[in-house]
Amino acid sequence: MEWLTHSQTGFRQAARYLLGMRLAIIVTLLVAVAVAETTITLAHRAEALLLCLLYGVLATLGWLWFSRRPPASAVFVSLTLAADLVLIGFWLYLTGGYTNPLVSLLLLPIAVAIILVPGRHSIVLTVSGVLVYTALVLWHTPAIEHQHHGGDLAQLHLVGMWVTFALTATILLLVVGTLARQLRAQQSQLGQFRESRLRDEQIISLGLSAAAVAHRLGTPLNTMTLLLDEIRSATSDQGDKHLEDDLSMMQQQLALCSGHLQQLTQAAVEARNAKLENLPVSAWLKRLRESATLLWPAGPIRWADDCPEAMVAVDATLDQAVLNLLANALTASPQWVAVSCQRADNARVEIIVEDHGDGLESAFAGAPGEDVVDSRNGLGVGLFLSNATIQRLGGHLRARVSDQGTTMVIDLPMSDAPSTGVI
Numbered sequence: 001m002e003w004l005t006h007s008q009t010g011f012r013q014a015a016r017y018l019l020g021m022r023l024a025i026i027v028t029l030l031v032a033v034a035v036a037e038t039t040i041t042l043a044h045r046a047e048a049l050l051l052c053l054l055y056g057v058l059a060t061l062g063w064l065w066f067s068r069r070p071p072a073s074a075v076f077v078s079l080t081l082a083a084d085l086v087l088i089g090f091w092l093y094l095t096g097g098y099t100n101p102l103v104s105l106l107l108l109p110i111a112v113a114i115i116l117v118p119g120r121h122s123i124v125l126t127v128s129g130v131l132v133y134t135a136l137v138l139w140h141t142p143a144i145e146h147q148h149h150g151g152d153l154a155q156l157h158l159v160g161m162w163v164t165f166a167l168t169a170t171i172l173l174l175v176v177g178t179l180a181r182q183l184r185a186q187q188s189q190l191g192q193f194r195e196s197r198l199r200d201e202q203i204i205s206l207g208l209s210a211a212a213v214a215h216r217l218g219t220p221l222n223t224m225t226l227l228l229d230e231i232r233s234a235t236s237d238q239g240d241k242h243l244e245d246d247l248s249m250m251q252q253q254l255a256l257c258s259g260h261l262q263q264l265t266q267a268a269v270e271a272r273n274a275k276l277e278n279l280p281v282s283a284w285l286k287r288l289r290e291s292a293t294l295l296w297p298a299g300p301i302r303w304a305d306d307c308p309e310a311m312v313a314v315d316a317t318l319d320q321a322v323l324n325l326l327a328n329a330l331t332a333s334p335q336w337v338a339v340s341c342q343r344a345d346n347a348r349v350e351i352i353v354e355d356h357g358d359g360l361e362s363a364f365a366g367a368p369g370e371d372v373v374d375s376r377n378g379l380g381v382g383l384f385l386s387n388a389t390i391q392r393l394g395g396h397l398r399a400r401v402s403d404q405g406t407t408m409v410i411d412l413p414m415s416d417a418p419s420t421g422v423i
Contacts, residue, residue, distance in 0.1 A: 011077060014116055015066035017178055021112060022059035022084065024171050025105055026052050028164075029091055032102055036095075043142055044094040051094070055087050078121040082128055084109040089132040097140020098133065101161040104168055106133060111176050115183065217261060225254055276315050276393075278415045281341055281349055282307040284314055288322055288339075295323065299330055304340035310349050313415040318393055321386035325353050325408050328383065332357025333405060347414050356405040 029052050036042055062080050071077060085106060092100050106129050113125040232247050279287075289303050329337045333355035340352045387397045395412040 011066050011070040011116075013182065015063050015070070018066065018080075018112065019059055019063040020174070021108055021171055022055065022062070024167070025084075025088065025108065026056050026059065028102065028105065028167055029055075032095075042095065048091055048094050051087065051091050055091075058083065058087070074117045074121060078113065078117045078125060081109045081113045081117070081125055085125070085129055085132050089136060092136055093140050096142070097136040099140075102164050103133065103136065104164050107168060108171055111172055115176060115180060217257070221254060221257055221261070225251075228254065276313045278311050278313050280307075281310050281312055284312060285339070285341060285351075288319060291319065291323060292326055295327075296330060299326075300334070300336055301326065301330070302336070302338040304338070307341045308343040308349060310343060311415040312349060312412050313393065315393075317389045321389040322351065322353075322410065324383070324386045325410070329353050329355035329357070329406070329408070344411060349412050349414055351410040351412065353408040353410070354405060358406075 029048070033042065033045060033048055033052075037045065042048065065071070066077075088105055088109070092098075092103055092106075095102075097103075110122070110126050110129045113122045117125070228247060228251055232244075235243055235247075285303065285307060289301075292299065292301055326337065326339070336356050338352075338354045340354075342350050342352070344350045390397050390410055390412070393412065395410060398409040398411065400407040400409070
């Protein structure tokens with residue numbers, strides 16, 4: 001896989017840094033000509049100045065190209081960096097060749113190429129830079145028209161080497177360092193994207209498994225329903241009240257199982273269609289309260305009456321996520337569970353589920369719900385799926401474990417859309 005900067009977006013971001021590098025080189029070349037003229041007389045001063053002007057025009061055109069219509073291939077970027085080597089090399093050819101203290105400026109396009117273009121391109125550019133330097137050793141024009149005092153010329157050369165080193169180090173820090181930091185940031189974002197993708201793949205596999213189990217459970221439930229009708233018909237003449245109560249209870253449980261399977265199918269359809277409802281927080285909590293009452297008629301859940309006036313975007317999967325958290329709370333604390341709501345800030349709402357249980361310290365070592373945890377009373381995937389569902393809708397799940405119990409906080413964004421239903 002190529003680096004993330006090997007794309008149009010990456011080249012657009014690098015455009016201004018390339019322009020900054022090239023303008024710094026041009027300014028350096030112009031200053032070098034001006035300083036040299038105070039001590040010696042350059043043999044090709046006019047040609048060197050015209051070459052600086054041409055370099056400035058090409059640098060500006062390259063910036064416009066990269067920022068407005070960046071190239072789709074790294075080949076074009078490599079060609080522009082090769083042009084930098086040629087222009088710098090030709091300027092050095094006119095001003096003394098390899099004896100010019102500014103010859104180390106050839107390293108700058110190579111350093112940028114190592115970051116911006118693929119490895120094979122950067123190798124070619126490095127070899128090209130070495131060839132340019134070798135050519136300057138073999139062929140170059142005299143820098144001065146007539147001989148000056150050797151001491152002044154040697155001193156100028158030493159000062160030029162120091163200035164070139166300091167300038168090269170500064171440009172590498174500002175240009176190459178900034179590009180390297182951007183690369184690290186992009187690699188970090190890519191790592192987070194990969195983690196999210198792996199988590200989504202886990203969720204998809206769990207969803208497929210749940211759908212397969214739901215499909216297989218349909219036949220046994222229908223068979224049990226038919227058998228229940230036959231048993232009821234066969235024992236209707238006996239008048240056994242206890243047996244009739246047991247059969248009624250069994251029929252209710254079978255109907256409840258069938259309802260859960262239908263809810264699973266409906267939730268899958270809504271998740272596929274990305275169907276969301278915009279409801280007031282109070283109406284949504286009322287719907288959750290009704291669902292919780294059906295699931296746990298005797299559950300000791302205390303629901304807060306006061307809710308902020310806010311709208312939230314919800315769907316069936318978010319309802320199930322909150323019900324999963326309630327199920328965990330009731331398992332850990334069968335005597336007391338509380339549900340409340342508060343406004344976090346101007347744009348977010350928090351749903352708080354509290355219990356007096358011991359909690360799952362191992363599950364909350366990091367962010368809750370990031371991994372499937374071990375569970376003695378369930379499959380250990382409820383918290384994982386709940387966290388994934390909340391994050392999918394732009395929310396966050398936080399947990400606090402203390403001596404008094406466990407507190408789960410569901411942080412959801414408020415919705416500005418009008419209500420789509422009334423409960």
